[in-house]
Amino acid sequence: MLVPLWRIAHARSGDKADRADIGLFAFDAATYEVLKREVTKDRLARHFAGFNTGPVELWPLDNLLALKIVLNGALQGGAARSLRMDNLGKNVAAQLLRMQIDAPADLPRLQG
Amino acid sequence: MKTIRVGAGLGFYGDSWRPIRASIESGGVQYIASDHLSELTLAILQKDRQRDPSAGYARDAVPMLTELWPLAAKRGVKFVLNAGGLNPEGARAAIAKAFRDKGWKAKIATITGDSVLERVDELRAAGEPLAHMDTGADIAPVRERLLFASAYLGAQPIAEALAQGADIVLTGRVADAALTLGPLAHEFGWKWDDWNRMAAGLTLGHLLECSGQGSGGNFGSAGEWAKVPDYAHLGYPIAEVSEDGSALFTKPPGTGGRVSFDTIRQQLLYEVHNPHAYFSPDVVLDMGTLKFDDEGNDRVRIHGASGAARPKTLKVVAGYQDGWMGTGMIGFAWPEAYAKCEKSAQIIQTLVEERGWAIDDTNVEYIGYNSLLGANADPTYRDQLNECFLRMTIRTKDKKVADAFGRLFPWLGLSGPPYVGSMKGIQPAKELLGIWPTLVSRDLVEKKIKVEIESI
Numbered sequence: 001m002l003v004p005l006w007r008i009a010h011a012r013s014g015d016k017a018d019r020a021d022i023g024l025f026a027f028d029a030a031t032y033e034v035l036k037r038e039v040t041k042d043r044l045a046r047h048f049a050g051f052n053t054g055p056v057e058l059w060p061l062d063n064l065l066a067l068k069i070v071l072n073g074a075l076q077g078g079a080a081r082s083l084r085m086d087n088l089g090k091n092v093a094a095q096l097l098r099m100q101i102d103a104p105a106d107l108p109r110l111q112g
Numbered sequence: 113m114k115t116i117r118v119g120a121g122l123g124f125y126g127d128s129w130r131p132i133r134a135s136i137e138s139g140g141v142q143y144i145a146s147d148h149l150s151e152l153t154l155a156i157l158q159k160d161r162q163r164d165p166s167a168g169y170a171r172d173a174v175p176m177l178t179e180l181w182p183l184a185a186k187r188g189v190k191f192v193l194n195a196g197g198l199n200p201e202g203a204r205a206a207i208a209k210a211f212r213d214k215g216w217k218a219k220i221a222t223i224t225g226d227s228v229l230e231r232v233d234e235l236r237a238a239g240e241p242l243a244h245m246d247t248g249a250d251i252a253p254v255r256e257r258l259l260f261a262s263a264y265l266g267a268q269p270i271a272e273a274l275a276q277g278a279d280i281v282l283t284g285r286v287a288d289a290a291l292t293l294g295p296l297a298h299e300f301g302w303k304w305d306d307w308n309r310m311a312a313g314l315t316l317g318h319l320l321e322c323s324g325q326g327s328g329g330n331f332g333s334a335g336e337w338a339k340v341p342d343y344a345h346l347g348y349p350i351a352e353v354s355e356d357g358s359a360l361f362t363k364p365p366g367t368g369g370r371v372s373f374d375t376i377r378q379q380l381l382y383e384v385h386n387p388h389a390y391f392s393p394d395v396v397l398d399m400g401t402l403k404f405d406d407e408g409n410d411r412v413r414i415h416g417a418s419g420a421a422r423p424k425t426l427k428v429v430a431g432y433q434d435g436w437m438g439t440g441m442i443g444f445a446w447p448e449a450y451a452k453c454e455k456s457a458q459i460i461q462t463l464v465e466e467r468g469w470a471i472d473d474t475n476v477e478y479i480g481y482n483s484l485l486g487a488n489a490d491p492t493y494r495d496q497l498n499e500c501f502l503r504m505t506i507r508t509k510d511k512k513v514a515d516a517f518g519r520l521f522p523w524l525g526l527s528g529p530p531y532v533g534s535m536k537g538i539q540p541a542k543e544l545l546g547i548w549p550t551l552v553s554r555d556l557v558e559k560k561i562k563v564e565i566e567s568i
Contacts (some may be wrong), residue, residue, distance in 0.1 A: 003520050010326075010333035012381040017246065021462065023381030025374065050487050053308070059387055061400055064377045068387045072246075076473075080152045080545035081434045083475035083505035085483040093332045095488040 001105050006097035009035060010108045013093035019087040020052070020074035022096055024067045028108045038101035039067055046076065047098040047099050048092075069096070114355060116299045118292050118316070120144020120348040121193065121423055122172070122321030125153045129176040131324070131348045131367070136183045139350050139364035142299075144184070145291035146193040147321045148173065151543040154285065155431045155545050156195040166206075168199035174206050178279065181216060184277075192291045196282040198260060200224050200280025201564075203282050208568045213236060218568055221278035224271045226285040228428060228552065229261040235320035242428070245549040247419060254275035256549060261430035261548075263339060263557045265421070267313070267317030268304060270294025272561050285429075287392045289317025292351070300355045312357025315402060318390075319379050319414075323348050325407040326379045327363045327410075328370035340375075342368025349376075351414075359414035364422075373406040393426055393554070395419040425551040426558075434546035435472065435509050438517030442524050443479075443501035443533025449496050451480050452529035453502035460504060463520050473507040502535065508542065516539030 005011070005024070008031045013022040013049075024039065026032035041056045054073025061068060075089050076082040086092075103110070119135035121144045122128075148170035153362055161168030166183045173195035184191065185383045200222035228235060232255065236242060242251045262285035271294045281294070293313035296302065311427050314555045319326045326349035328340040338347075347367025352360040363371050380399060384390045385401040398418045405413040440460065442451040459474050464471065481502035482489035508514050518538045525532050 006334035010331070010336060010378070012330065012332035012378040012382055013450060016383050016385060016548055019385065021383045023378055024375060027374070041165065047488070057386070060388055061381075063400060063402060064380065064404075066381060068381050068384070070385055074476075077434075078545075078547040080155065080431065080547060081507075083437060083473060083507055084486075085477055085479065085503060087185060091332075091484040095485055097332075098485070098488050098490070099498075 001103065002100045003103040004097065005099050008103065008107055010074070011091055011093035013091070015075055015079050015089040017078050018073055018075050018104040020092040022069040022093050024069060024096060026065040029065060029107070029110060031107050033105050034101070034107065035049055035059050035067055039099070043099070044069060047096070067090065078080065116143070116296060116351050117350055117352045118143045118320060118348045120293060120320040120323050120326060121191070121479055122148055122151050122429045123321065123325060124148070125172060126307070131346060132180055133183060133349050134364040134367050135350055136180065136187060136189050138366065139262040141350055142374060142562045143295040144189060145295070145317065146191060146195065147288045147291060147417040148193060148195040149197060150529055151429060153544060153546065154198060154262055160262045161198055166202050169197040169203035169206070169210050170195035173203055174210050177496045178210050178214070179220070181211070183210050184551055185216070186383045190274070190279050190295070191226055192294055193517055194286055194291060196222060196228040196284045198284060200282045200284050200399065204566060205322060206398060207280070208566060211568055213430050218279045219277050219565055220280045220282065220568065221273035221276065221563060223265065223281065223283040223286070223561065226262045226265050226556065226558065227260070228263055229258060232258065232261060235556060236421055239555060240552050240556065242550045244551065245551055251548065251550070254546065258430040259431050259433060259545065261428055263428045263552060264412045264559065265425045265426070266290050267294035267297055269561050269563050270289065271298035273565065274298040276563070278565055285522060287319065287328045287394070288321035289314045289392060290394065292317030292320050293394060296353055304394070305421070306423060307395050307419035308417060309357045310451070311397045311417035312359070314395055314397050314419070315380070315414065315417045316351040316353060316359055319376055320349055320351060322379060322382065324369060326376060331375050332378060336374070336401045340370050344368065352481055357417060358413070362415055363413045369428045369476060371410040373404050373412060376412055377404065387428050391423060391427070393422060395422050423442050426554045428550050428552050430548040430550065431545045432548060434544045435507050436511045436514035437544050438506045438514035439539040439542070440504050440518045441501055442488055442535065443499060444529060445499045445531040445533065446497065448495070449497045450478060453500050455529055456524055456530060457504060459524065460520055467515045469508065470510060470521050471508050471513065475505045479503050499533065511541050
């Protein structure tokens with residue numbers, strides 16, 4: 001079934017020069033395996049198309065049940081020259097939590 | 113077994129120091145590590161210094177220490193702060209004056225040598241290209257527009273200042289986590305090439321460097337954020353560290369916030385880029401071997417950090433003048449709130465074109481609809497919004513154009529679409545800054561580092 005990430009994961013983002021730097025976290029190990037499978041570089045590039053201008057980097061961290069995601073070129077050159085309200089990229093994580101992925105209905109966070 | 117407790121101080125210039133009281137009074141800390149400098153705070157401090165040569169430091173350190181020192185002094189709590197900014201000696205003079213006025217005694221250390229703005233040409237002559245770290249671009253085109261250029265120093269000079277008996281250590285630009293690693297290395301006598309202990313100290317410093325973000329603040333989530341208790345009295349995080357670098361991560365008893373596996377792993381991965389090679393001046397950390405054991409009740413055990421040898425270069429971040437931003441805003445109520453904002457944007461665009469202004473970029477956002485979520489905003493209710501604000505910003509090399517842009521908007525209140533929201537003033541031109549991250553051989557910087565102590 002299609003599930004938005006906010007139902008099964010949490011995330012924080014920030015800035016480093018022109019990079020948006022995101023951590024995406026599963027609440028449980030089963031969900032982490034789904035995130036690793038579904039939240040791919042290609043998928044991320046599509047989700048942030050028109051916003052990010054550079055390559056996407058992605059590292060899975062089994063010990064943290066987390067994906068580290070970096071969008072190289074997402075902040076109009078950096079916070080202090082950005083014209084956006086969200087010049088610091090604090091809401092890029094919220095944008096990510098709107099991504100819909102294919103997930104099994106029996107994930108713990110989808111019960112009850 | 114000896115343990116050392118380090119508490120978080122500020123997380124940025126302007127952050128609240130009130131939560132630090134609880135860390136000192138009931139958190140049992142021996143050190144407060146306080147980070148006043150975000151990536152571009154030095155640009156603000158540079159403007160202060162241009163107006164007043166005695167300024168150029170984070171001024172909040174003076175009232176902060178004036179309030180906290182009486183609590184800290186009687187418990188032997190020490191402070192390590194990067195509030196020195198571009199002028200650690202100026203910060204020391206201001207704090208010393210405030211302390212003398214109160215009749216207090218303290219040993220205050222300054223660490224200098226991080227600023228390389230005046231050394232750019234010398235460094236280039238010495239064979240340092242100072243090319244842009246990410247793009248490889250030559251620094252020459254921005255050379256004359258540089259406002260600051262500072263190297264991130266490591267923890268060694270901080271440990272040296274503490275070894276000389278400093279109660280308060282004021283640095284300029286250092287790696288944020290060095291504010292914590294310095295005291296730990298000093299207390300435990302860690303060797304500077306003991307990479308796993310360096311990595312442990314870096315991990316803990318990184319978890320402490322953003323104040324409340326390490327104890328339940330900004331807990332990015334849907335729903336879960338609302339379960340964080342008592343935000344109004346959120347306690348800043350504390351690391352209780354053992355000689356081997358393992359630690360109990362917690363916060364003062366009775367404070368709000370939450371320390372858990374969920375909240376602190378968000379901070380661990382915050383703004384780190386490659387988590388398997390998190391660079392600092394003192395060590396390169398691999399976060400992939402860290403273990404977090406959540407014991408409940410705001411207690412998480414942290415161990416298993418692994419480090420690799422420190423880099424031969426130091427990171428320098430420079431900032432340069434990069435044009436001006438003009439801003440205009442106008443808001444509308446239902447009906448057709450969004451449509452009226454969109455129409456206003458078209459009208460403004462027409463006025464701009466008729467004036468023939470030289471504008472490099474235009475940014476159009478709708479506050480209440482997409483100003484934070486961008487293209488990922490959900491358009492379902494766009495045309496039924498209760499209210500909406502248009503925010504337009506432009507980038508231009510001409511300050512006069514940036515100033516004039518905002519003045520186009522008030523006229524719309526009587527001559528544009530109906531049910532307009534209040535203007536609340538016109539925004540003046542804002543200077544934009546480009547950021548220039550680069551690398552420099554560490555010995556060229558480190559030979560200029562000075563640690564000085566003043567007893568008052």
